Amino acid sequence: MVSESSESKQSASVIFVLLISAAAALGGFLFGFDTAVINGAVVALGDHFNVGPVLVGLSVSLALIGSAVGALASGFVSEKYGRIRPMLLAAVLFTVSGIGAGFPFTVWDFIFWRFLGGVGIGLASAITPAYIAEISPAELRGRFGSLQQLAIVTGIFVAMLSNYMMVDFAGGSAAMDLWLGFEAWRWMFWAEVPPALLYGFAALMIPESPRYLIGTGREKEAETILAKVLGESVLEKIEEIKVTLAVEGKASFAAVRGSKGLKTVVWLGLGLSVLQQFVGINVIFYYGSMLWRSVGFSEQNSLWITVITGVVNIVTTLVAIAFIDRVGRKPLLLVGSAGMLITLGILAYLFGHAAGGSADHPVLSGASATAALISANLYVFCFGFSWGPVVWVLLGEMFNNRMRASALALGAGAQWIANFVVSASFPSLVNWAGLGITYSIYAFFAAVSFFFVLFLVKETRGRELEDM
Template identity: 45%
Template structure:
C-alpha cells in the first residue's frame, strides 16, 4: 500500500516540475561557471595587470564581495518582487559581468566586472534553492533541490573544461587566440552564452506559489499549484500556506528573525549561519578557485593541473548524483555527519602530504616518493565527501528549513554569512600558502571539518519529508 507521500507524488505533474527545476538550476550552473572560470586565468591576470600575490587574491576574491551583497539583498528582494524576478536580474548580471571581465583593460575594471558577476552569483545561490523548494513536493524535495549542487559542479567543470580546451588550443592561457585576444579573455567571454540561455529560459517558468499567496495573489497561486499538483491539492496547499502565515500575518521583514517573546535571535537562524559558514571553512573553494595554482605549486605542469581540475569536477558530479539517490532516503543530517568525518580525515591526509614538500633547484617544489599521489587521491576523496554532503545539503536545508514568514530573511542572513566566509577563506589562501604554508593551512581546514561534525549533532534537525508549512524555528 502506498504511503500518503507516495500517493500524493502519484498526482503531481512531474514533467512540469522537472522542467521548471531544470530552468531554475541553470542559476546553479552559472554560479559554478562564474566561480570556476577564474581558476585557469590567473597567469593571464598577473601578466596583463602586473599583479603580485596580494593583487591576485584581491582580483580572485572580488567576486565574493558582490556575492555576499547579492546573497543578502536577494533574500529580501525576493520577498518584495518575487523569486523569478530576482533570478532574471541575476541572469542579466551574469551576462554583463562576462562581457566586461573579458574586455577589462585594468585591474580596477576587472574587479568591478567580477563584483557585478558576484551579485548574480550571490542572488542565484540563495534564490534558486528557495524557488525549487517552494514548487516541489516534500517526498522528492531533497532530490530535486540537490540538483542545484549538481549544476553548480557542472558549471565549475564546464569552466575547467573550457579553460583547458582554450589554453590547449592557444598554447597557453596567455597565448593569443581568436581576434588576437589572449585565451584567458575568451574564458570569460564564453560565459555569456549560458547567461543568455538562462535569462531567456526564466521567461517561461511561473512565479513561486508561496510568494504569490504572501502577496495576496491567491488565484494566481492556485493556478500555478493546479499545474503542479492538481486542482484538489492546489486548494489544500493554498489553505496550508495561508494558515502558516495567519499567526504572524504581515509583510516579511528582517526583524522577524528576532523572537518577539524572548527578544533573541531565533535558534534556527544560528543553525543556518553555522551551516553556511562551516561549508566554507572546510576550504572547498580553495580547490575551486586555486586548483590549478595549487597543483602547480607542488610540481604539476599547467596542462596537467588543469586536467586535475576536470577530474575533480567529474568526481564531484558523481558524488552529487549519489546524494540525489540518498537524501530523501536516509535524510540530510546523516549525510552531513558522514561528510564532516570524511573531510576531516582526508584534509588531514592532504596536510600530511604537503608537510613533506621539498624545494629543489630553481625553487621548484615537489612531494617526495608517492606523497604527490597521496595528496592527489586524498584531495579528490575530500571533494567526493564534500559533494556527497555539505555541498548540496547545505543549500537544500537553507531552502527548506526556515518557516514561510522568515524564509527570505533567513536566507538573506545565512547567504551573506556564507559568502563572507567564502571571501575570508579564498582571499587569505594565497598568503597562507606561502606562510605558514600548505600543511598548516590544510590542518586548519581539517579542524573545521571535525568541529562541523559536533555542530551538526547538536544544532541540526532533520527536515526529510516535512512540508514547508510545518517548519518551525
C-alpha cells in the same frame, strides 16, 4: 481506472516540477561557472597586470563580496518583486560581467566586473533554493533541491573543461593565438555569456512561486500552479498556506530576530553556511591549477587535474540526489564531515612533509604526488555528497514561510563572506605558514562541522514547509 488516472496526474506533476526546478537551477550553473572560471585565468591575470599575491587574491575573492551583497539583498528583492524578477536581474548581471571581465584595462576595473557578476551570483544562490523548496512536494524536495548543487558543480566542471581546452588549443592561458587575436583567458570569461542569456530566457518561461503569490493575494494564479505541482485538489493546501502566513505574519527581516539577536534556527543556518566554506573547498576550485602547478605539475596537467576533480564533484552530487530523501540530511552531513577530516589531514601531512621545495611551494613526486591527488579527489567526493548539496537543501527548507527569504538571504550572505575570507587569505596564508599548516586549519573546521551537526542540526526530511 481512477488509480491509473491518479498515477498519471502525479507523474505529470513530478515532471512539471522537475522541469521548472531545472530551469531555475540554471542560476546554479552560472554560479558554478562564474566562480570556477577564474581558476584557469588567475596565473595569466597576475602576469598580465604584473601584480603580487595580495592583488591576485583580491581579484579572485572580491567577486565574493559582490556575492554577499547580492545574497543579502535577495531577501528584500524577492519579497517585494517575487522570485522570477531577481532571476532575470541576475541573468543580466552575469552577461554584463562576462563581457566586461574579458575587456579589463587595469586590475581594478577587472575587479569591478567580477564584483558585478558576484552580485548576480549572490541573487541566484539565495533565490534558487528558496524557489525550488517552495515549488516542490515535500517527499521530493531534497532531490529537487539538490538540483541546485548539481547545476553548480556542472557549471564548475564546464568552466574547468573549457579552460583546459582553451589553454591546450592556444598553448597557454596568456597565448594570443586562440581566436581573433585575443588571449585565451579573455575567452574564458566570454564563454559565460551564452548560458547567462539562456538563464534569462528560462526565467521568463517558469511560473512564480505559489507561496509568494498567496502571500500577495494572487490566489487564483497560485491555485493554477499548485494544481500542476501537486496533481490533485489544492484548495486545502492553499488554506494551509494562508493560515501559516496569517499566524506568522507578513514576511520581513523582523521575522528572523530573536532573543539572541537572531532566532536560533537562523544562527544554525549561519553556522552551516560558514562551515561549508571554512573546510576550504573553494581553494580547490579557485586555486586548483595554481596549487598543482606549485607542487610540480605543468599548466596543462594542472588544468586537467581540475577537470577530473569537476567530474568527481558531479558524480558525488548524483549520489546525494539518490540518497538525500532516503537516508536524510543529517547522516550525509556527518559522514561527509568525517571523510573531509581524514582526507584534509592526509593533504596537510603530505604538504607539510614534502621531500623537496619549501613550505609555501612543496614539491611532491612519486607516491606522495599520487597520494595527494587521490586524497584531494576523495575530499571533493566527501564534500560533494554531503556539505555541498545538503546545506543548500537545508537552507531552502529549514525556515518557516515568514522568514524563509530573509533567513536564506542572511545564510547565503554569510556563506559568501566566509568564502571571501578563505579565498582572499589563501595565497597570503600559504606564503606565511605553508600549505601543510593551511590545510591543517581546514581539517580543524571539518572536525568542528562534525560536532556542529551531531549536536545542533535537526532532521527535516519529509516535513512540509508549513510545519517548519
